[in-house]
Amino acid sequence: MKKLLSIFAVTVFAFSANAGTLDDVKNRGFLKCGVTTGLAGFAAPDDSGEWAGLDADMCRAVAVAVFGDRSKVEFITTTGKSRFPTLASGEVDMLARNTTWTISRDVNLGFEFVGVNFYDGQGFMIPSSLGVSSATELDGATVCIQTGTTTELNLADFFRLNGISYEALPIETNDEGKENLFAGRCDVYTTDASGLSSTRAAAADPGKWLVLPEIISKEPLGPLVRHGDHQWGDVVRWSLNAMIIAEELGVSSENVDAQKSSNVPEVLRLLGVEGSYGEMLELAPDWAYQIIKQIGNYSESYEANVGPDTPLEIARGLNALWTQGGILYAPPFR
Amino acid sequence: MSDITESRKPPVATTGILGWLRMNLFSNWVNSLISLFVLYILFQFVPWILNWTIFAADFKYNFNGEEIINREMCSRVLDPENGGACWAIIYVRFYQFMYGFYPREEVWRVNLSYIMLAVAVVPLLFDNFPFRKHFLKFTYVFPVIAFFLLNGGLGLESVSTNKWGGLLVTLVLGCTGIALAFPLGIILALGRRSNLPVISMMCTLFIEFIRGVPLITLLFFGMVMLPLFLPEGIDMDGLARVLVAVTLFQSAYMAEVIRGGLQAIPQGQYEAARSIGLSYWQMNLKVVLPQAIRISIPSIVNTSIGLFKDTTLVIIVGLLDLLGIGRGALADTTWLGLAYEVYFFVSLVFFIFTFAMSRYSLYLEKKLKTGINMGAD
Numbered sequence: 002m003k004k005l006l007s008i009f010a011v012t013v014f015a016f017s018a019n020a021g022t023l024d025d026v027k028n029r030g031f032l033k034c035g036v037t038t039g040l041a042g043f044a045a046p047d048d049s050g051e052w053a054g055l056d057a058d059m060c061r062a063v064a065v066a067v068f069g070d071r072s073k074v075e076f077i078t079t080t081g082k083s084r085f086p087t088l089a090s091g092e093v094d095m096l097a098r099n100t101t102w103t104i105s106r107d108v109n110l111g112f113e114f115v116g117v118n119f120y121d122g123q124g125f126m127i128p129s130s131l132g133v134s135s136a137t138e139l140d141g142a143t144v145c146i147q148t149g150t151t152t153e154l155n156l157a158d159f160f161r162l163n164g165i166s167y168e169a170l171p172i173e174t175n176d177e178g179k180e181n182l183f184a185g186r187c188d189v190y191t192t193d194a195s196g197l198s199s200t201r202a203a204a205a206d207p208g209k210w211l212v213l214p215e216i217i218s219k220e221p222l223g224p225l226v227r228h229g230d231h232q233w234g235d236v237v238r239w240s241l242n243a244m245i246i247a248e249e250l251g252v253s254s255e256n257v258d259a260q261k262s263s264n265v266p267e268v269l270r271l272l273g274v275e276g277s278y279g280e281m282l283e284l285a286p287d288w289a290y291q292i293i294k295q296i297g298n299y300s301e302s303y304e305a306n307v308g309p310d311t312p313l314e315i316a317r318g319l320n321a322l323w324t325q326g327g328i329l330y331a332p333p334f335r
Numbered sequence: 336m337s338d339i340t341e342s343r344k345p346p347v348a349t350t351g352i353l354g355w356l357r358m359n360l361f362s363n364w365v366n367s368l369i370s371l372f373v374l375y376i377l378f379q380f381v382p383w384i385l386n387w388t389i390f391a392a393d394f395k396y397n398f399n400g401e402e403i404i405n406r407e408m409c410s411r412v413l414d415p416e417n418g419g420a421c422w423a424i425i426y427v428r429f430y431q432f433m434y435g436f437y438p439r440e441e442v443w444r445v446n447l448s449y450i451m452l453a454v455a456v457v458p459l460l461f462d463n464f465p466f467r468k469h470f471l472k473f474t475y476v477f478p479v480i481a482f483f484l485l486n487g488g489l490g491l492e493s494v495s496t497n498k499w500g501g502l503l504v505t506l507v508l509g510c511t512g513i514a515l516a517f518p519l520g521i522i523l524a525l526g527r528r529s530n531l532p533v534i535s536m537m538c539t540l541f542i543e544f545i546r547g548v549p550l551i552t553l554l555f556f557g558m559v560m561l562p563l564f565l566p567e568g569i570d571m572d573g574l575a576r577v578l579v580a581v582t583l584f585q586s587a588y589m590a591e592v593i594r595g596g597l598q599a600i601p602q603g604q605y606e607a608a609r610s611i612g613l614s615y616w617q618m619n620l621k622v623v624l625p626q627a628i629r630i631s632i633p634s635i636v637n638t639s640i641g642l643f644k645d646t647t648l649v650i651i652v653g654l655l656d657l658l659g660i661g662r663g664a665l666a667d668t669t670w671l672g673l674a675y676e677v678y679f680f681v682s683l684v685f686f687i688f689t690f691a692m693s694r695y696s697l698y699l700e701k702k703l704k705t706g707i708n709m710g711a712d
Contacts, residue, residue: 038650038659039666046663048404048427050436053667077497077573078653086559087653092573176674203665203672205415312406312668 022094022226022233023283026067032074034060035084035093041199042307042315043099043119044076052076058302059097059118059224061295062240066288071295085110088227095237097224099195106225115238117223118299119307120319120328122216123155124194126201129211131188136215140165145178145187147171155218156191179203182210193220195307195315202312216319236282243289245331246271247298249322254297257290271334278334299329388679391419395426403427405669424670425680431660432680435500441492444484445503451477451484452510460695478514496574500655502684504574508646508656509688512581513639519582520589521628525619527594538590545587550645553580558652577649585642592634596627629703636696640689657681 026032036044036056044054052060057076064074079087079098088096089111100106101121102114125136133139136159146153148171160167170187172178179200182190190200194216201210224241226234247253250268252260260268269275272290279286296302307315321327347353360370397403397410403423411418425432434445455477458470485507487493499507526538545553557580558573565571600623608618628635650659661677664670 037666038653038655039663041666041668041671045666045668046431046436046660047667047669048431050431075495075497078655078659080651080653082555082651083558083653090559090562092562199666199668199671202668203674205412205672306668312671 022230023067023236026094026233030068030073032060032064032067032095033077033093034063034074035077035079035087035096035098036060037098038078038080040099041202042195042311042313044097053306055119055302055306056097056099056224058296058306059241060095062244062292063095063224063237065291065295066236066240066243066282066284069285069288069291085112088112088225091227094233095224095226099222100225102221102223102225111228112225113228113234114223114225115234116241116331117221117329118241119195119222121193121195121220121222122319123152123191123218123220124197124216125213126182126190126197127188127211127213128182128185129209131211133213136213136217137163137165139167139189141167142188143168143170143186145170145172145181145190147175147178147192148173151218152192159215159217175200195313198307198313198315202314207312232283236284239282239289240292242331242334243271243292244296244299244302245322245329246334247289247293248300249324249331252293252298253301254294257293261290267334276335387419389419391417393419393421393423395423397423406672409673420676420679421673422676422680424664424673424676428660428664431664432501432657432684434503435655435660436498437494437500437503438498441494444491444494448481448484449506451480452506478511496572499574501660502657504649504654504656504659505643505646507574508578508581508649509643511578512585512642512646515582516585516589516642517635519586520593521624523586523590524593524597527590528597542587542590545583546591550581550584550648551651553584554648554652556580573652574654577652577654581642581646581649585638588638588641589635592631592638593627595634596629596631597623599630600627632696632699632703636692640692643689643692644685657684 036052036054039045040054040056042054044052044056047053060074060076061071065071067073077087077093079093079096084096084098084100085106087093097118099119100114102117106112107114125139127133127139139160144156144167146156146169153169156167156169167189170181172181175192175196178190178192181187182200183204190197192200194212197212201207201212204210224237226237246267247257250260250265250271252268252271257272261272261274263269266275270278272293273279273286273288277286279288282288285291297305303317303320304310307313309316317325317327319327320329323330345354349358361367391410393403393410395402397408397413398418401408403409403421404427406412406421406424409418409421409423411421430439430442434442437445451473454470455474458464458467459474461467464470483489483491485494485499485503486496523538523542526534527542529535529538554577557576561576561579562571604622604626605618608622613621646656647658649656650662655663658681661681665672665674665677
């Protein structure tokens with residue numbers, strides 16, 4: 002079935018994607034962006050029905066780059082199963098949907114991941130009363146684990162490597178894991194760290210739960226587009242990079258107007274004061290300026306949606322800039 | 336046998352409240368035990384549930400009198416011991432629960448459709464409705480009006496179905512599925528019983544195939560594969576594709592329900608109809624189907640209720656129905672963790688609709704006396 006789907010995906014792509022997506026988007030007048038059906042901090046409708054979150058900001062950034070208007074985007078909800086066919090069939094122009102960049106998705110499914118907007122990884126959550134400070138001390142623990150996921154395999158590997166044993170309590174959904182952990186039916190719940198944070202934030206008393214420091218897998222989440230349309234891929238890639246570079250250069254939505262008269266050459270290039278980078282991408286000269294003005298730099302988006310001041314309380318960690326101990330890194334803007 | 340004696344009053348213990356209690360709750364010691372147990376459970380839980388959902392609950396303001404705008408302000412988060420449900424999440428997001436992301440300036444169109452739906456359906460349901468004939472004419476054109484009203488066109492601004500959500504999607508899927516599946520189901524049922532082997536085989540194959548796969552599979556089929564069968568350049572709407580899948584699914588089940596009704600009609604009815612010279616269609620429309628459908632009413636309502644609830648599966652293909660909007664609300668960091676309130680509200684809405692359907696079915700059964708043996712009726 003998987004193979005069949007990917008063959009379909011490739012066939013459909015051959016028909017629909019050769020036309021320039023950028024032109025399609027411009028002609029249509031708005032961007033179609035695939036997001037989750039609701040994931041705390043990444044994409045969820047707020048009280049007024051506006052989509053908010055790290056991934057939603059990614060979609061808006063691309064809309065701003067193309068149209069200079071953050072509202073020119075239609076969010077299309079996709080599930081873990083429907084996301085790839087939806088992208089392949091051209092129903093959405095891009096996905097920003099908490100999707101892990103793996104070789105098979107990049108190569109075999111015919112997509113192109115254009116970057117990483119969140120470095121996630123599998124972690125462990127325990128009740129703080131357990132008195133454990135490291136996952137290596139979890140010998141003999143009962144672990145709630147979603148069946149049929151890569152997390153299950155990662156867990157087995159981790160415990161085997163450390164020579165300790167565990168008892169698995171198989172669950173189907175995140176909600177089920179949450180309930181089982183809160184009810185004390187398992188000692189540990191393991192899933193992606195961002196998921197653990199939202200689980201913790203939803204607890205009656207978040208202070209009673211602890212996310213252990215060990216991260217046992219790589220889950221780079223990023224936006225993706227269809228293979229073969231490099232012009233469009235570049236637009237999405239550099240919309241993300243512009244936000245990261247802006248943070249690196251200290252340009253934010255608040256000081257972006259003042260920065261237009263900066264004496265740092267890269268800032269001037271980023272904001273379209275010098276050079277013709279917008280033209281290269283077939284975008285307006287001030288496309289990156291508009292992204293920073295209307296959405297903010299990466300840090301602003303992160304802090305507003307998932308950062309330590311939000312209920313999710315996810316520290317920057319790996320997602321800090323490379324200059325600040327993280328691995329967030331964008332190629333130079335020149 | 337013809338002795339006439341003066342009638343005596345029945346014993347006290349068999350009439351009034353006492354009699355009813357004795358008859359229904361305490362007729363023997365096993366029933367008495369069960370009754371006492373159930374009463375005990377009710378006594379334990381009903382006050383608690385009422386307290387949680389109503390008396391100790393926050394609606395718009397918390398116990399400090401502040402308007403609740405996030406989870407931290409809910410009484411039950413501030414004071415887990417005494418606080419009840421925090422209905423503010425429903426209050427604040429009521430629009431989304433009802434209409435999804437439908438643009439606010441266009442929402443009168445949805446409201447008008449809801450009202451027109453009532454005007455179209457109520458006369459259909461009750462045959463003593465005044466001026467029913469004239470209202471029924473409206474019922475026939477209502478789907479067309481509703482389509483243009485909700486979707487746009489004819490001078491109205493187009494609203495993409497991506498923006499539809501909540502109860503709107505649930506009702507569109509439920510109503511369209513049930514309304515379209517009924518005639519399709521009748522045709523399939525007649526087709527399956529047809530004497531023409533090709534028709535009978537095709538209908539049987541269709542029914543067995545559709546019934547043999549889960550609704551989720553059909554939804555995926557509609558969502559992912561249907562576009563591949565369409566000619567190049569024709570872009571079918573996501574909601575429409577799901578509607579096709581739901582309708583096909585429901586029609587297969589409906590066909591089997593109606594076939595059950597058809598099989599219960601005695602052969603004599605067919606023969607009698609034939610003998611007075613009725614054609615195949617006259618026989619079915621005037622003699623067989625009215626009786627067959629009448630005895631199938633409980634099952635028809637049963638599958639319809641089933642479909643109405645199954646519409647929640649569309650979240651799998653990324654449509655946000657009532658339940659999907661609820662889950663979206665729970666994923667908003669402002670409201671994380673208020674799952675009980677959201678699921679309670681969604682269940683309540685579903686219960687109102689399904690209970691109404693079930694009551695209506697009872698009313699119909701009573702009116703048509705479906706329970707009575709056909710021959711003696």
